[in-house]
Amino acid sequence: MKIDVLSIFPDYLAPLELSLPGKARAKGLLDVAVHDLRSFTHDRHHTTDDTPYGGGAGMVMKPEPWGEAFEALAIGEHDTIVFTTPSGARFDQRKAEELSARPRLVFACGRYEGIDQRVIEHAREIARVEEISLGDYVLNGGEVAALAIIEAVVRLIPGFMGNPESLVEESHAGDSGGLLEYPVYTKPPVWNGREVPAVLRSGDHGAIARWRHEQARRRTAERRPDLLAPSTLDDGTPIARAVPGDAPELLTLQRACWVQEALANPGVEIPALHESLADVRDWLGEWDTYVVRRAGRLVGAVRGRLEGDAWDIGRIMVAPDLQGEGLGRRLLEHIQAVAAEAATSYVLFTGAGSERNLKMYKKAGFRLRSDVPAPPGAVVLTKPRRAGA
Numbered sequence: 001m002k003i004d005v006l007s008i009f010p011d012y013l014a015p016l017e018l019s020l021p022g023k024a025r026a027k028g029l030l031d032v033a034v035h036d037l038r039s040f041t042h043d044r045h046h047t048t049d050d051t052p053y054g055g056g057a058g059m060v061m062k063p064e065p066w067g068e069a070f071e072a073l074a075i076g077e078h079d080t081i082v083f084t085t086p087s088g089a090r091f092d093q094r095k096a097e098e099l100s101a102r103p104r105l106v107f108a109c110g111r112y113e114g115i116d117q118r119v120i121e122h123a124r125e126i127a128r129v130e131e132i133s134l135g136d137y138v139l140n141g142g143e144v145a146a147l148a149i150i151e152a153v154v155r156l157i158p159g160f161m162g163n164p165e166s167l168v169e170e171s172h173a174g175d176s177g178g179l180l181e182y183p184v185y186t187k188p189p190v191w192n193g194r195e196v197p198a199v200l201r202s203g204d205h206g207a208i209a210r211w212r213h214e215q216a217r218r219r220t221a222e223r224r225p226d227l228l229a230p231s232t233l234d235d236g237t238p239i240a241r242a243v244p245g246d247a248p249e250l251l252t253l254q255r256a257c258w259v260q261e262a263l264a265n266p267g268v269e270i271p272a273l274h275e276s277l278a279d280v281r282d283w284l285g286e287w288d289t290y291v292v293r294r295a296g297r298l299v300g301a302v303r304g305r306l307e308g309d310a311w312d313i314g315r316i317m318v319a320p321d322l323q324g325e326g327l328g329r330r331l332l333e334h335i336q337a338v339a340a341e342a343a344t345s346y347v348l349f350t351g352a353g354s355e356r357n358l359k360m361y362k363k364a365g366f367r368l369r370s371d372v373p374a375p376p377g378a379v380v381l382t383k384p385r386r387a388g389a
């Protein structure tokens, strides 16, 4: 694989000389070159930025040095230009696997407020383009992101790892079933009064494999329940964790959905109809909430949280024009699948007159509980959680 990195701070990429990519280079698997973007400027100050059109804070990277650099590097249609940007798709192990199969990656490291958009459009005409974010936070420049992506990609190049088996069971690896890795131990068997779990010293490989799987599942459920859940609709639309910026649309969707509830349950007090934007923002911080967007529009949502040992499910919302297509059923399945590890049952409330909801919940295995108190006009339904669900 060939990797080029374009940056105005080439020294930042010095770690590429160190062990990991260094080893790959020695094996002839990798050819890395770091280029100073300023060498593609022609003024005395080697200027790479200018003020933004339309005003605003900060500076924007000028297009000309990038265009010249792409030309000098003879980038072609089989190459991939990776723009590191907080507005890109979030980097993950799948993307690392995908990139590890590409013959050449050219990393374009942004600085300031980012790169003139025309550079990205131009890049799409000459090569494959990936806009990748390291995560939902803002770095000062793309170099750290490029280093992280390169490290994740290079170790997947066939022939790079001394023992390729070690890639198989890692966190996020496709073969690990999407689980985080189990805890690992080495010698001595007792350290600071802490013992290595006996099963790992038992020599019983079956028992060790079962223990590791259970630990991986437990760890994933506790730390990243989203990884355990099927997180897309049948058509591939993601069911995503809600973010604070979803609050205004959630408020709108909530009002639209609960007007129908109000019509089906005359005279019943429905809190969801009266909440303010501030109320929605508040509960978003307190519940695990998931949303579905179609063509950018927020069309579905659901929330859940642990109350005692029950997983309390609520606010299943589907835009009125999309009801009857199975979206509510999928949201209900999803919120059960991401329930906290400690939950032994699921619980939800609905209006006593909401026949459509009641039908869906009963079909999903929920049972009416007249023995459990409910707010006036509402009913409670519960469902035991199956072991391992």
Ligand SMILES: C[S@@+](CC[C@H](N)C(=O)[O-])C[C@H]1O[C@@H](n2cnc3c(N)ncnc32)[C@H](O)[C@@H]1O
Pocket (backbone or CB within 6 Å): 083, 084, 085, 086, 087, 108, 109, 110, 111, 112, 113, 114, 115, 132, 133, 134, 135, 136, 137, 138, 139, 140, 141, 142, 143, 145
């Ligand atoms: C200060 S940031 C620019 C942020 C930009 N104004 C925005 O709000 O999207 C400067 C550069 O750092 C890099 N960068 C910052 N955060 C990143 C992230 N989460 N993932 C990848 N690159 C990032 C990008 O190359 C970006 O062009």
